[in-house]
Every structure is written in C-alpha cells, then in structure tokens.
Amino acid sequence: MKEIEFNLLEEPWIRVLRPDCRVEEVSLRQVLLQAQAYSDLAGELPTQDVAVLRLLLAVLHGVFGRVDTQGQPVEINNISSAVRQWRSLWELGRFPEQPILDYLEQWHDRFWLFHPERPFWQVPEAEIGTKYTSAKLNGELSESGNKLRLFPAYAGTGKTELTYAQAARWLLYINGFDDTSSKPKGTGLPSVGAGWLGKLGLIQAVGNNLFETLLMNLMLLQDASKAWGEEKPCWELDHPRSGERIEISQPDNPAALFTLQSRRLLLHRNGDRVIGYALLGGDFFEKTNAFCEQMTIWRTTQEKKDAPFIYLPKRHDPSRQFWREFPTIFTERSSADTPIHTPGIVRWMTLLQNPTQHCLSSKTLVRFRVTGVEYGDKDFFVTDTFQDELSFHISLLDEIGRAWRNIIKGEIHRCEQFADALGKLARDLAQAAGAGEKDVSQSAKEQFYFRIDQPFRQWLYSIDPDWDEDETDASLAAWREQSRKIAYALGHQLVEEAGPTAFVGRMMKEKIGKKEVEYRCAAPIASNKFAYRISIIEKKG
Structure with missing residues (x-):
C-alpha cells in the first residue's frame, strides 16, 4: 500500500445520475466542471448525497x-454584489473552468484520502478512538458488533470491505450523520x-440539473441579506483540529x-480495501439560533411568557408529508401564530426570483427537497432514512404570493380537520362494534393523508399567483370539492x-361530571356525527 493514495480531485468516487438514467462515478474536479x-x-442514500452536495458547495464557496x-x-458584501456574482454564473449555464482549476490545484495535496499527515476529512490522532468495521461505516448497513441487519443490502466481502470510492462517500456521511454510540476516551468531556x-x-x-442545484444552493449571503465572513473550508486550515x-x-x-468535522475519523485499510475506521467526537457548537446554517427548518420555543423567542433546528417527522409542513417553512407565522425563522435557502430563492434582481422568472417552477434520518433511543442508532420533495411556482415565495401562502396554510389546516373528523369516526365505529379502539383513529388519519397526498401536491403545483380573481376562486373551489369528496369517500x-355488529351498535356509559350518562353508539349515529363535523368544517371555510 502506498502511504499517499487516492486523490479525490482525480479519482472517480462521486456517484452522479446522467440524463439517460445511467449512474457513473466521477472525480470531484469533473463533477464541478x-x-x-x-x-x-446518485449516492447509495439520499443522506449521503446531502453530505456530498455540501462538500461541493464548500469548494464553490x-x-x-x-x-x-x-x-x-x-x-x-451586499445584495447587489451577491446577486451580480450569482447571475453571472447562472447565465453561463456551467461553472467557469479556470477559477475552479486554479483553486483545486492550489489545494491539491489536501485531497488525498490516504496521507500520513493530512488525510482528507480525517486526522491521525483519531486512531485512539472507538474502532468500527466497515459495516458500520456503510450507511446502508450501519451495523455494529451488537446490532446486525436481518436483511442486509450487502453480504460476504461486501459487508466487510469497501472500495476507496465507497469509503470516501461514506466518510462524508458518517461525519455528518453519525449516531451517539461511541464513548469518549477522555474524562469529563461534553x-x-x-x-x-x-x-x-x-x-x-x-x-x-446538478449545475442548477449547486448554484441555487450557493447562498452568497446569510439569510439573503448579510455578508459572510472569510470562507475557510477545513482543508485550508494550517493545522486541523484534532x-x-x-x-x-x-x-x-x-x-x-x-x-465541519463533527467527528475525528481515520480509515483503516487492507490492500486496496477499507475494512474499518476509528472515531472520536469532534467539533460542535451551540445550536440555538445557529442561523449560519441555511439548509434547515426551525422550530420556535419560548422559555417563559414574555421571554424572547429562540430557534432550534427542527428534525423532520418521517410520518408527515412535506406539504404538511408548508406553514412552518414558507409562511411568516405558524398555525399557532408563533413567529417563524424561514430557512436561509428559502430566503435566498425568494431574493433570486424578485423581479428587480433579474435572476429567475416568476414562472419558474422550483423544487424543494427535504432529507433526514430517524434515530432510535437517544440517537443511539439510525432507524430510517427518508426524502421528500415539493414543487410550486417560485412566485409563491414573493409578496405577490403572500395571499396564496395564507390560503395554502388554511387548506392544510382544513385537511387536518378532515383527518381529525375521520379519526373520531373510526373511534366511534370501533366503540359501536365493541372492538379495540387502539390505533384505529390514527390509522384512519393516515389513510386520509395517503389519499389526499397526490391531489394536494398537484393542486399546489398548479397554483399561479398571477391568476386573476376568477381563476383563483375556481382553483380553490375545485380543490375544496375534491378534498371534501376524498374525506367523505373514506368515511363511507x-x-x-x-x-353488522357496529350497525346494530350497543349502549355505552360515560361519566360527565358527577353523573353517569348512558347513550347508544352505532354506525348510523357515528356516520351522522361525521357528516355534521364535515359540514361545520365547510362552513368555517
């Protein structure tokens, strides 16, 4: 084995998807040019793609x-200079070759995956850390010695060895998404x-295409308004933190x-294969109001009444479709009327579509993608990986789209009310049948959200904020009729x-205050209650 080997600027290791749907591996230099x-x-997992995307963005910054x-x-240092720089890149339709080549040549020797002093994304001092096999490094397996996969995606040497290209991709992934299973070597550490x-x-x-994706996420201002400090990726540090x-x-x-080096890592290899790695906890910072992070959604908290609101990164709930989070991402205030910190990428895209900036047309259809992992108890292990997307006219983000954003927020709330009505119907029917009520309400809600999912996405995609009043009213009326029919159909x-047992029903007793009240529970009664609840929702509009 060579001490210095596998330069990420030259060797193919980044998986990309071609327009003909072929997947191939290319070098870091080639993927940018x-x-x-x-x-x-087109990595093995969407979370791996995010980690690679952020590396590419670091180079571009x-x-x-x-x-x-x-x-x-x-x-x-201001909006005009940032927009001018961004627009000049967008109009080229590709990244200019020479500035990228000059920069990568300057830092060429910091991109060796294996190096005795400066291995990429690693530090030799990590050797004292917790030792893992390559099955733990591979995010598709994420196996440890005491947690094996029942139906693994790899077998044999595929589980115990990784190529250098695979290891490079998973190195980025494990740094960003590692769980909390490793133990510190030092004492008294946070x-x-x-x-x-x-x-x-x-x-x-x-x-x-990938050029557009990279450029859209190349946010040259913090929150589309504030100048960044001097760019300083980890490979430019004279002495990496260890x-x-x-x-x-x-x-x-x-x-x-x-x-950011969230973990101190060092790959272990045997011949031309990576067989494991060593890991220590790395750099971290206070996540409260960490608005330097432009690619997350936020949750709003308040320690006590009249105290200032604070914001923390909000993990995605994999059980909720992306569109159901629309009010917490794309509007100024949530359904609970608390202030929202809009993600930096949403603010940036809003700036780019502003007609005064001459960057993106108001007719542009923009896609937003959310990605995340779900962890087990105390983030001790990864249980799931997920991704979702949402497409709509970019002008929904501008002032002209404000009225529509409020309408959309209202329609999502209306869907939630329909789901609640169906949940109550399912509970009443279970009572009438004398069956167990556990999970029936939640199951009915999930069925409704499954049925309404694609129709809602299609309606959102169709909305054009430039519509006149008649077109707006027609679109909203058609959507409301469609959503009502979906709710009624599932209820029926x-x-x-x-x-038949639920149709006949049974007598139930319920204590209200100090009195015990007896009432009949049957499917026809439950159906009438459901119809009444739906009518109330419709009247509220």
Missing part, C-alpha cells in the same frame, strides 16, 4: 466567494450528540460550516367496513 451534464447526485467568473478578485447534519431538518433547492469533543464558535462562513368506506 461538467455539472450541467448530470441530472443529480472557496472559489466564487472570492473571485468572479474570470478569476478576478471580487468582494461580496456530549456532542449526533453529527451536525443529523440534528437538522435538511432542506435544499433542486434544479433541472482534539476530542471541542466546542467551537458558530461558523461565520458556509465553507467552514459545510466542512369506514362505515361499510365496520360490519
């Missing part, structure tokens, strides 16, 4: 946060929790954030499936 030729990243398309120094990306409700914009569980200040530039199905 030919980004317009690829549809998307290192380049175009400093120089223009001609390689000349540029200062980005808990760092899961990897930084695992703490987030990740959200990104998605373009028609201490265990080090608390640092919140990064003031995206290159540093995107290359639940009643029909309840069976």
